[in-house]
Amino acid sequence: DPSNVAGLQMLGRLHSLGAAIPADSVRSSVAYWEAAVANQPENQELRILLSQLHVTTGNFQPAIEILRPVIASRPELRTVFARLLLQAGHRDEAAVILETLCAESLAALKTENGNDRAAAGYAEALLTLGRSSEARDFLRTRDRNAETSSEADRLMLESLYGHVCLAEYDRLAGFQSAKFDFGEALLNEIPASADSAMLLELLQE
Numbered sequence: 569d570p571s572n573v574a575g576l577q578m579l580g581r582l583h584s585l586g587a588a589i590p591a592d593s594v595r596s597s598v599a600y601w602e603a604a605v606a607n608q609p610e611n612q613e614l615r616i617l618l619s620q621l622h623v624t625t626g627n628f629q630p631a632i633e634i635l636r637p638v639i640a641s642r643p644e645l646r647t648v649f650a651r652l653l654l655q656a657g658h659r660d661e662a663a664v665i666l667e668t669l670c671a672e673s674l675a676a677l678k679t680e681n682g683n684d685r686a687a688a689g690y691a692e693a694l695l696t697l698g699r700s701s702e703a704r705d706f707l708r709t710r711d712r713n714a715e716t717s718s719e720a721d722r723l724m725l726e727s728l729y730g731h732v733c734l735a736e737y738d739r740l741a742g743f744q745s746a747k748f749d750f751g752e753a754l755l756n757e758i759p760a761s762a763d764s765a766m767l768l769e770l771l772q773e
């Protein structure tokens with residue numbers, strides 16, 4: 569059933585775990601959702617679904633163009649959009665978006681230091697820019713107001729901190745893949761110049 573949204577979402581999860589999704593296997597679904605977007609071009613949810621479907625097969629440029637009209641009214645998707653731009657090689661456009669997000673998040677934190685959402689947005693933008701060390705330092709040292717932090721926000725920040733530590737480990741160890749690959753980890757030697765104590769600390773965190 570090419571219209572099966574649950575199936576499409578499952579493909580997205582499999583892709584995020586590293587599964588390769590051949591474009592031929594979802595051709596009928598792509599055709600279905602392209603027709604749906606053509607019939608309702610203003611429907612943002614349809615555009616998001618079709619964009620996600622293109623991402624699962626590695627077709628980042630179509631995913632970008634389909635999602636682009638949504639971004640102005642859905643600013644929370646800007647980090648996702650910037651990642652797509654990076655995947656497609658549009659580094660300059662992605663950097664502008666991410667630097668803007670950094671500035672907006674810092675401004676929000678100046679107004680409300682306990683704003684966990686702004687803190688997460690800042691750290692995530694830094695991480696996407698490849699500045700994992702700055703993101704880690706920020707999350708470790710920022711003065712949080714625990715009394716105003718919800719459990720959901722606390723867990724969100726802890727999860728993000730874990731991602732930041734893994735990204736910093738990959739950077740220091742010389743792993744360049746977008747997704748961590750255990751085969752690559754086994755076959756590639758960690759540079760002798762890498763700080764072994766720091767690598768161990770990152771793994772522990």
